[in-house]
Amino acid sequence: MKLLQKTSRIYLLASLAIYFVVGIAFYRMIRSMIYDEVESRLKVEKRDFETYIRIHNTWESNSYFVENKIEVKPANGSFSKKAVFTDTLIHNRYEESLDPFRQLTFYTVINGKPYRVAIRKSMIQSYKLIEAVSAAIIAFLGLLMICMFFFHRRLSGKLWQPFYDSLARIKDFDWTKDEKLKLADSNITEFNELGDVMEKMAFKMQHDYKSLREFTENASHEIQTPLALINARVEQFIQSGDLGKDHTYWIEEIYHASRRMSRLNQGLLLLAKIENQQFTESEEIDLSKFVEKKLGDFEDILSHKQITVQIQSSGSFYKMMSPALADIMIANLLNNAIKHNHVNGLLQIETAPEFLQISNSGNVLKTNPERLFERFKKESSGAESLGLGLAIVKQICDNYDLHISYENIDSMHIIRVRTA
Amino acid sequence: MFPVSGFNFGRYLQKSCMKILVVEDEKGLAESIVDYLSREGFICEVANTFWQADEKISLYQYDCTIVDLTLPDGDGFSIIETLKKIVATTGIIIISARNTLEDKIKGLEIGSDDYMTKPFHLSELNARVKSLIRRRYFGGSNDMIWREIRVQLKARKVFVSEKETLLSRTEYDLLLYFLSNIDVALTKESIAEHLWGDHMDSSDSLDMVYSHIKNLRRKILEKDGKDYIQSIYGIGYKFTAS
Known part of the structure; x- marks a missing residue:
């Protein structure tokens, strides 16, 4: 995931969460304010009602009006001193709908008889107010969020531009070449610092690479x-x-030893060169044809x-590599495959678009075949063999992302090179 | 033209005074090369430094120059460039410890004829010097004659006592290597390397040398030639009349 995508996504999620919380809090706040208001008015009415009862000791039910309706019913048995607020729905006789009311229920004694009194107030206007305020807030916050989102994207894109620029240059950078790494200047201190550090590292890398390369070459030259x-x-x-x-x-011994040393030296130098990726030229090679030609x-x-x-x-096995x-x-x-073969032995070469396989007859291995790719690992301690041949092959395969395997089935030794 | 009567190649060269300049900073190695090539009848001079070499090539003419690429005070390539400016026909063999393709290509591009990687066999160097001189001064069209053996270089044909002897490619190369190194003890390894290059590092190659020599000897004997291939215990072979 790209940095911009990631930050946009995080930004979006975070703002959604905040937005949600803020929305709920807002809604609750407005609601509780309205409820407070309604309830305090209901309490005032309750006091009015009680005062009225105390003076008149009677209540004439006037149940016609929906609003401010005071309902007095004889309390059958149940009596509580507590006054309770509840939400209730009352049928609207004109609009065939149920309207929300806030109701204060309490018990009182009128004329020596207990009554259950419910004073109601319509919440319809209040709900409409809540809805309108909520909608306004949602619209406003939504717009804000969208604006912020795009603004953030634009801004981040611009801010990170030098970073992506530098990244592209670093990707193109080749430490085996003499060209220095030069990163774009930016007016952001962090990027400049990063750039400086990268340039320094790149320089050091080139320098180290060069001196290592020179050292191996010089050492080899000086030994040769x-x-x-001697020769x-x-x-x-x-x-x-x-x-x-x-x-x-x-x-004869001196002669052999010096020749062996020279070959070892050359082999190790070659390995170092492959490891250092000094073979930079590459072209598409048909390895299948190549084997036949080499044969x-x-x-x-x-x-x-x-x-x-x-x-x-x-089919032909094509690979982009150094010839x-x-x-x-x-x-x-x-x-x-020839060296470790018997007289009258067999050499099989099999090629396909995705692999090249060379098998030969030979003695059954005593060691794990894969270990023969290691340097100086030899099956037989023959003085002639250096134990570098397969290590070099392995190193080349590693450099070109080729997968190499060695299998020993009975007397057949199978080495297969295939695309990874 | 090359003399038709059976003469040692080296002796012929001595007559025509083939001059060779050896540019090599390692004194011992230069000395060995000079010793070896002098025995083959070449007149050799040595330059141990870049400036010596530079002076010599501007004062004298050489038929062949052997140049080491890395000299303490200069680059072998520039010697070759100067040489090519003065006498374009001079044969040039590079001897270098650097074994990279770029160096080889560069060497050939600026006009050298051959490239040998150190360490090399003196016998191989000798064979290459001779082959170079043959190509350069006789167009490779001459015959190489030694006693009853005559080699038509252009046609790659071999006659023993004027009877054509059919040799395989390897046997032919082997004979030519021997003829370039008459009276010289050749190690089995140098023969194997000459015939198959240095990628064949198995003991099989020494067996092969043996069997090819056996075949070559048999083929020469079949055509009433003498057995000139003398084996030297533990070392190799010598092509000699004595």
Whole structure:
């Protein structure tokens, strides 16, 4: 829900509640004032009546008039000292309607006999007054509320404009690029402060990103150069001929170790680069076609290991991604499927518009297959394998919101990449 | 044209005095490269800094320049740009620790011929220098001849004792790699990397090297060639007449 919607809604609900309470209070106030008035007049009439009785000790019932009607009836048995106010309806003999009356009932003794006396006053005018006042208040408050609502909306929209502006700019901000984040100036202090903080944070982010990137690149560069030197020297050493068996073995070990280190370094650098989202170029890639094309690079090893390749396609799997990363991902997956395959094994590739699946025959896993996506997790402790291939694939998938799963059913290893 | 009689490629180069400039700030590495390439008959010079390189390329002409991209006092790219302005035909091979696509593309755009990522095999560098010179100065149309083996580079055909020998693509590449590195001990790893690139990091690739070498050897022997492929215990192979 947007902020404006939210505030409008809260505003609307709150004003409705207040409005309701105010309305009821108003109504009650007016009503009680009118009742007070009527009741005090009824009390005066009661006193008049009592005075009259005291003087004349008789009452002549004159029940013709509706208004100010005083009804005197003999009280049959029941007698109370209390005077009670009640609301009652009296039939209007002209308009065929029931009119509301306020009635004061009390008991009195006339000529030694108990009587129940009811003095009434019509409330019809008072009710009309209440209705008119209430209607006026409702209309007025309603209008006020509607006006306030729209005014508030307009005002909020205007007030928050710089905020939305800044938000749009922050959304567009790319910390991998050199462009600085510049937010619009506003005359609202809070927004300006927020803007300043955001600009500072963005600057820091860019700076950190840049220095991290430089560090990883420099570190990698600085490591690769001495490794190149070791490699070169070893190669020269090998050329010198006449090496003893021991020497050959040592040299070979040094050579292997340095090559391994260089590959590790490159792998980790690649992972860091993917994590830092340094591969920004992207284009729509048909991964299904890509796999088939990439398979050509593995022709030699496939025929060497006599692996049967089965390709099954029910549509192309398109994905917007960096071509370099697509290449690395597919190469790693195929390499993995071939490396851990048997001689005379099977390599199945299945593609569909929403997934790509590469399965290969191999030894049954002892560990949880999903754990093989972690860095340096290897099933076999073969010195040749670095344990980074699948971690790199996983990282690439994570970057592009692809879901990757690894299943091991009997001797088949199934890796499936699908859209999340 | 390339001499027709069976001669070592390196020796031929020596005759024509192919000059190579190595621009590399890591002195040891520069030394190794120079040692290796000198043995192959090239005349090599070294520049350890940007300014040395700049001076050398403005004073002398080189047939091939090997340039490291990151130098302490300057950028390798600008050396390449200057070089291309002075002698457009100079072959350029970039050697760099930077392994990014952008660098590779930029290198090719400004006119370098090849890009190698550190660490690399000297034998691979040697093969690439030779292939570059072949392409640049002989248009790649010449034959490569060594003893009874003749390779028609343009047609990708191989003749042993003037009998055509059918080689697979991999075997052909393997033979060419050997012919570029005569009398040099080649490690199995460097052969595997030359043939399949560095994405094949499995032990299978070493088996494959073995089986391809076996096939190549058999095919050469079938056509009455001699067995020039000598295996070196624990290390790899050497293509040699001795």
